[in-house]
Amino acid sequence: xxxxxxxxxxxxxxxxxxxxxxGDPDFDTSLEIVKTAIDSGADILELGIPFSDPIADGPAIxxxxxxxxxxxxxxxxxLEFIQKIKEYKDIPIGLLMYYNxxxxxxxxxxxxxxxxxxxNSVLVADLSIDDADEITEPALSSGLDTVFMVTPxxxxxxMKLIASKTTGFIYTVSVLGVxxxxxxxxxxxxxxxxxxxxxxxxxxxxxxxxxxxxxxVSVAKxxxxxxxxxxxxxxxxxxxxxxKSKMKEDISAFLKQVKSAISDNKS
Amino acid sequence: xxxxxxxxxxxxxxxxxxxxxxxxxxxxxFYHFYENPQFVKELDxxxxxxxxxxxxxxxxxRFSEIVGFKVYLKRxxxxxxxxxxxxxxxxxxxxxxxxxxKKLIAETGAxxxxxxxxxxxxxxxxxxxxxxxxxxxxxxxxNVHKMRLCGAEVVAVEGGTGTLKDAINDALRYWTAHVTDTxxxxxxxxxxxxxxxxxxxxxxxIGKEARQQCIDQIGGLPDMVVACVGGGSNAIGxxxxxxxxxxxxxxxxxxxGMSLEEGKNAATLAIGKVGILHGAKAYxxxxxEGQVYDTESVSxxxxxxxxxPEHCLLKDTKRAEYFAAHDEDVLNxxxxxxxxEGIIPALESSHALAFLMTHKxxxxxxxxAVVNLSGRGxxxxxxxxxxxxxxx
Ligand SMILES: Cc1ncc(COP(=O)(O)O)c(C=O)c1O
Numbered sequence: 001x002x003x004x005x006x007x008x009x010x011x012x013x014x015x016x017x018x019x020x021x022x023g024d025p026d027f028d029t030s031l032e033i034v035k036t037a038i039d040s041g042a043d044i045l046e047l048g049i050p051f052s053d054p055i056a057d058g059p060a061i062x063x064x065x066x067x068x069x070x071x072x073x074x075x076x077x078x079l080e081f082i083q084k085i086k087e088y089k090d091i092p093i094g095l096l097m098y099y100n101x102x103x104x105x106x107x108x109x110x111x112x113x114x115x116x117x118x119x120n121s122v123l124v125a126d127l128s129i130d131d132a133d134e135i136t137e138p139a140l141s142s143g144l145d146t147v148f149m150v151t152p153x154x155x156x157x158x159m160k161l162i163a164s165k166t167t168g169f170i171y172t173v174s175v176l177g178v179x180x181x182x183x184x185x186x187x188x189x190x191x192x193x194x195x196x197x198x199x200x201x202x203x204x205x206x207x208x209x210x211x212x213x214x215x216x217v218s219v220a221k222x223x224x225x226x227x228x229x230x231x232x233x234x235x236x237x238x239x240x241x242x243x244k245s246k247m248k249e250d251i252s253a254f255l256k257q258v259k260s261a262i263s264d265n266k267s
Numbered sequence: 268x269x270x271x272x273x274x275x276x277x278x279x280x281x282x283x284x285x286x287x288x289x290x291x292x293x294x295x296x297f298y299h300f301y302e303n304p305q306f307v308k309e310l311d312x313x314x315x316x317x318x319x320x321x322x323x324x325x326x327x328x329r330f331s332e333i334v335g336f337k338v339y340l341k342r343x344x345x346x347x348x349x350x351x352x353x354x355x356x357x358x359x360x361x362x363x364x365x366x367x368x369k370k371l372i373a374e375t376g377a378x379x380x381x382x383x384x385x386x387x388x389x390x391x392x393x394x395x396x397x398x399x400x401x402x403x404x405x406x407x408x409x410n411v412h413k414m415r416l417c418g419a420e421v422v423a424v425e426g427g428t429g430t431l432k433d434a435i436n437d438a439l440r441y442w443t444a445h446v447t448d449t450x451x452x453x454x455x456x457x458x459x460x461x462x463x464x465x466x467x468x469x470x471x472x473i474g475k476e477a478r479q480q481c482i483d484q485i486g487g488l489p490d491m492v493v494a495c496v497g498g499g500s501n502a503i504g505x506x507x508x509x510x511x512x513x514x515x516x517x518x519x520x521x522x523x524g525m526s527l528e529e530g531k532n533a534a535t536l537a538i539g540k541v542g543i544l545h546g547a548k549a550y551x552x553x554x555x556e557g558q559v560y561d562t563e564s565v566s567x568x569x570x571x572x573x574x575x576p577e578h579c580l581l582k583d584t585k586r587a588e589y590f591a592a593h594d595e596d597v598l599n600x601x602x603x604x605x606x607x608e609g610i611i612p613a614l615e616s617s618h619a620l621a622f623l624m625t626h627k628x629x630x631x632x633x634x635x636a637v638v639n640l641s642g643r644g645x646x647x648x649x650x651x652x653x654x655x656x657x658x659x
Contacts, residue, residue, distance in 0.1 A: 052559040128282065
């Protein structure tokens with residue numbers, strides 16, 4: 001199974017990391033879309049398992065969660081989905097989800113089962129570094145990497161603590177706010193990346209609000225090891241619910257654009 | 268954070284990283300000011316002259332006759348705003364003022380906490396935004412109007428079933444984007460640490476007063492103290508005054524809704540399982556994979572899928588007992604208190620009364636019960652009219 005370490009050491013540019021809600025708008029379409037994303041140049045996949053109360057998400061991903069749950073997504077299907085992706089291609093997969101789902105599944109069993117299916121890391125959106133111990137040991141002993149968030153208001157000593165507990169990458173949130181497309185990139189991001197780079201060698205991937213090839217390039221130029229694009233991609237699903245081939249075309253075209261933009265900007 | 272915010276294994280602060288600095292700042296400020304003499308003096312004066320504390324302990328003799336034992340009402344319904352919520356909004360609002368914050372946000376279900384926040388926003392000259400589910404806006408429209416009159420903006424929340432849980436979700440999302448200058452004035456003894464501790468502190472005046480009033484007026488302690496439980500703030504406020512009085516039964520009453528079937532109630536402690544929602548580990552109404560259930564209750568203020576962490580511990584340790592009252596019994600209790608005493612109780616508070624009525628055969632005539640009458644029912648008359656049209 002391809003690890004983050006292998007991937008980041010091979011790349012001489014920022015990794016392209018699209019985010020999808022598993023099962024949005026339904027299992028089969030979702031599977032096709034994610035395969036399309038892989039074919040269009042995704043380096044890592046960030047996948048969400050839908051939750052009833054996604055407090056860190058804006059309207060686009062909230063609606064994706066609802067679409068997915070309405071079409072019958074559950075834990076067993078999420079596992080099957082990941083296995084199918086891994087059969088298609090050995091691409092690193094990070095899950096992004098809410099704690100209650102992990103907790104009800106059984107923390108240890110969750111990490112074990114999902115690692116076996118092919119997941120590299122699980123970022124729990126509503127679990128801060130203060131309670132990281134609840135998941136770190138079971139994650140590491142199951143063979144997963146750890147991923148934690150840093151936000152623009154995280155203090156330096158906390159950044160150090162977060163970096164010290166992170167084995168995968170630091171999920172760097174570019175703005176104060178929930179997920180969602182934004183017209184302009186936060187002006188805090190360059191400083192944040194620079195600060196993190198001084199503190200740690202752990203790869204830094206930036207997400208929240210990245211909505212265009214220009215945003216991606218500017219984040220890559222600032223030194224990010226990866227750009228995570230969520231709401232913008234999810235909006236292609238929402239905007240093309242009646243036309244699945246256009247859904248795939250739009251996602252593919254957008255990802256190829258971003259990929260070529262960040263590839264022209266080799267570090 | 269300085270403290271873990273745990274009640275046994277419950278509680279904590281399960282929030283995204285971005286909210287941690289704001290919770291730290293709040294924890295810091297609370298423990299810095301809550302015993303500060305100037306803060307205490309100012310709050311006491313506001314309690315007395317603005318809110319109307321102390322509230323009376325009233326022997327409801329005609330209602331007592333109906334249930335067959337002595338019932339005393341702690342009259343939080345007489346407070347300014349019409350509910351216990353002002354105890355907390357004055358406390359947190361004053362804290363916000365001491366912290367130099369100029370913007371308040373809050374969630375609300377029944378609109379009582381929203382109104383109590385809007386009042387304090389007006390009083391302290393702070394810009395106030397209240398998040399409220401669309402279902403609740405519809406069924407508690409009087410309070411929506413009052414909030415707007417006080418100058419607050421009421422933000423309609425469409426998500427989920429348009430009730431309290433959804434309002435909290437959107438308030439948290441908004442806070443995430445405005446953490447640097449906005450004070451989130453949380454309305455119940457639930458949510459992430461330090462809110463359960465803060466809200467309990469500011470509501471504990473209910474229990475302190477009630478205990479002393481029992482001694483002064485009855486000559487001793489009651490056999491039981493009964494309160495409704497939504498998130499659990501009015502209950503924890505009155506319970507906390509009697510923790511050490513081991514012979515006083517503490518009884519919380521949740522919303523039994525239509526039935527105890529999944530999705531038809533908000534009886535979290537009765538049928539929930541431990542989970543994590545809105546920043547705290549607590550009992551939670553959820554399916555086996557952890558998706559949170561919709562809830563249903565005639566009372567918007569109790570219509571919530573989670574519950575404050577301290578109540579979870581009180582349940583486990585059996586220091587408090589929890590029951591659920593069904594909508595029909597709640598409406599009966601509402602009518603009974605109104606007809607027998609001329610006091611119109613909030614539907615939330617009517618749950619506590621319903622417990623006494625449905626369990627009246629369990630208690631001997633010399634039993635003394637103190638009920639926290641957490642709010643008045645003006646806001647609920649149209650709901651009751653819908654269920655029980657008056658025959659003229
Ligand atoms: C009158 C009244 N009582 C009780 C409640 C429930 O809240 P808590 O359980 O925090 O006291 C509310 C909430 O809106 C209320 O308005």
